[in-house]
Amino acid sequence: MQAADPYLMRLARRVGEGLQKCLSPERRDVHRRFLLSRLMPDGGFAGREPGSDLYYTGFAVRGMAVLGGLDLDVAGRVAGYLKQQIRRQLTVIDLLSWLYSALVVQASGGEDILSDTAENWPDRLAEMLEAFRAADGGYRKTEEGAAGSMYHSFLVVLCYELIGRPLPQPRKLLQFVFDRQRDDGGFVEIAPMKRSGTNPTAAGAAILTILGGLDEQVREDVHAFLKEVRSAEGGFLANSRIPFADGLSTFTGLLTAQDLGFDDLYDRVQVEAFANSLEFPTGGFRGASWDEAADVEYTFYGLGILGLLHG
Secondary structure, eight states, X not given: OOOSSOHHHHHHHHHHHHHHHHSOXXXXXXXXXXXXXXXXXXXXXXXXSSSBOHHHHHHHHHHHHHTTOOOHHHHHHHHHHHHHXXXXXXXXXXXXXXXXXXXXXXXXXXXXXXXXXXTTHHHHHHHHHHTTBOTTSSBOSSTTOSSOBHHHHHHHHHHXXXXXXXXXXXXXXXHHHHHTBOTTSOBOSSTTOOSOBHHHHHHHHHHHHHTTOOOHHHHHHHHHHHHHXXXXXXXXXXXXXXXXXXXXXXXHHHHHHHHTTOGGGOOHHHHXXXXXXXXXXXXXXXXXXXXXXXXXXXXXXXXXXXXXXXO
């Protein structure tokens, strides 16, 4: 069912290998303990609010994966939570979180949750994904949404890779992505937006790369945009009007710069110093300099930045 080497699996290996080089066993363990502190009794992980959440479970599992994987006890508890969640009506984000977490549980020696589903489960999931398709060619957050979202379109592409199914009508999605490019060289999340953002630009560049639509002109455009959102702090800004860098934008900006061969756009020492400034000695990473607490999502981004720099 799973594609031979999906994007998310390649990224996890790349980050994990980098972390092996740059984090001592003690430093890895403190972040593992932080993630486990967010594990709830039902087997899911919490964000900043109490209670399990599938979105944060996905990021916690990704963080545990790049730190060396889930042990069998944790894998079993997460499996129990995932089996309960599949009965819900899931959004695109939840579908990807569920699917990736299930695959990591299996890869860690835990239960193969997917074996309990019908043989045509990948086809059923593909049908669910196509229900999110919008008239503009992109994919929406929910079935009721009117317009496609760059972020959710990227997530759908990742889902299709994980289930080993080709994306239907890829030209429509390519056109959607091209329609979201702006004069500053980047991409926007939704059509009415005028100013590009680092995260939708990263998503757009990744979609074009996966679908074979990234040409030299688009590469130059993306380079020009990312150059404008570099921060004096060493990271990347969410857009050119935001005055401070954050962990998410730095992770996606760095990943895009590396994937497209833009080594001139970042200084490894400065980016690492920025990532280290977001790290708590008690474990976990915060989102930006103004943030006062760590959470599992930004912990993955912090680990991701360090892993990419040393991968």
